[in-house]
Amino acid sequence: MVRVIGxxxxxxxxxYCGLSIARSFRLRAQVxxxxxxxxxxxxxxxxxxxxxxxxxxxxxxxxxxRESSLVFSQAAQAFRLHKGVTAGEAWEEGVKRLAQSVVxxxxxxxxxxxxxxxxxxxxxxxxxxxxxLAREQLSMAExxxxxxxxxxxxxxxxxxxxxxxxxxxxLI
Amino acid sequence: xxxxxxxxxxxMNIELIFQIAGIGILTSIFHTVLKQAGKEEYSFIATLAGVxxxxxxxxxxxxxxLSKVKSVFFLS
Numbered sequence: 001m002v003r004v005i006g007x008x009x010x011x012x013x014x015x016y017c018g019l020s021i022a023r024s025f026r027l028r029a030q031v032x033x034x035x036x037x038x039x040x041x042x043x044x045x046x047x048x049x050x051x052x053x054x055x056x057x058x059x060x061x062x063x064x065x066r067e068s069s070l071v072f073s074q075a076a077q078a079f080r081l082h083k084g085v086t087a088g089e090a091w092e093e094g095v096k097r098l099a100q101s102v103v104x105x106x107x108x109x110x111x112x113x114x115x116x117x118x119x120x121x122x123x124x125x126x127x128x129x130x131x132x133l134a135r136e137q138l139s140m141a142e143x144x145x146x147x148x149x150x151x152x153x154x155x156x157x158x159x160x161x162x163x164x165x166x167x168x169x170x171l172i
Numbered sequence: 173x174x175x176x177x178x179x180x181x182x183x184m185n186i187e188l189i190f191q192i193a194g195i196g197i198l199t200s201i202f203h204t205v206l207k208q209a210g211k212e213e214y215s216f217i218a219t220l221a222g223v224x225x226x227x228x229x230x231x232x233x234x235x236x237x238l239s240k241v242k243s244v245f246f247l248s
Contacts, residue, residue: 155209162201169194170225 007172011164018160024103025149025156027067031102032142034068035112039135042072046127053087053120054079057094071098071112087120105145111137188233192226199223 038060045056054076061073075094078085095112098104115134118126199222206215 151209155205155211158201158205162198162205166195166198166202169191169198172191 003172007168010168010171011161014164014167015161018156018158018163021160022153022156025145025153027102028104028108029142029145029149030065031068031098031104032108032138032145034065035071036135036138036142038064038068038072039131039138043128043131046124046131050124054090057090067102068098070101071095074098088116088118091116091119105141108138108141111141185233188229192229195222195226 041060041063042056045051045059049056051059057072057079058076061069061071061076063069064072071091071094073094074097075087075090078090078093079087082090092113095109095116098112099109111134115130118130120127122130199219202218202222203215206212206218
């Protein structure tokens with residue numbers, strides 16, 4: 001009885017690890033996609049609405065999905081809480097928060113950081129160019145993430161359970 | 173006593189056969205999955221690991237068999 005419970009626990013644990021690794025691949029592609037949508041929305045807010053940056057960030061954060069809205073809403077919150085903070089610093093806070101909750105590669109984070117350096121310190125036209133550049137880079141990163149996801153998501157999903165079963169077979 | 177001992181040995185051997193069969197199945201799954209993901213070198217390593225684990229399991233029995241063969245032909 002104890003053996004069976006232990007075997008189930010080992011298989012379940014390894015399977016869960018495999019599934020969570022597979023999910024991180026899926027989540028990365030999703031987040032990169034919706035960050036591009038967020039930048040589109042931000043572009044619209046800046047070019048058509050001429051909304052002030054804190055308000056624009058907060059609005060974009062409300063519209064996006066759960067994970068990717070973190071960066072926008074956290075940046076908006078940093079604007080609200082710390083007086084005299086620059087847009088780049090507020091964005092940096094958001095990027096940090098996002099990097100904590102989602103597994104992003106170093107390149108993705110550096111794209112977002114570079115975007116933050118140019119944010120809010122120039123005229124409208126320059127801002128729009130900056131957004132277009134970041135969006136282009138994010139779309140390239142997304143393509144790469146989709147490729148990695150296609151390859152490895154399925155593999156990790158099976159591999160976790162198989163590894164658990166192998167351990168059980170050897171130990172039993 | 174000897175009958176019980178023999179029975180136990182028999183069931184243990186059958187268990188071992190099933191265990192090795194399971195390792196074989198899992199190894200083949202590992203091989204296929206890793207090959208599909210484009211990691212040929214890891215799939216090779218997984219196969220090698222499966223073979224060596226199975227070998228470690230049976231090496232005791234192989235030694236027993238060899239010594240029995242030797243004793244049959246009065247070599248030991």
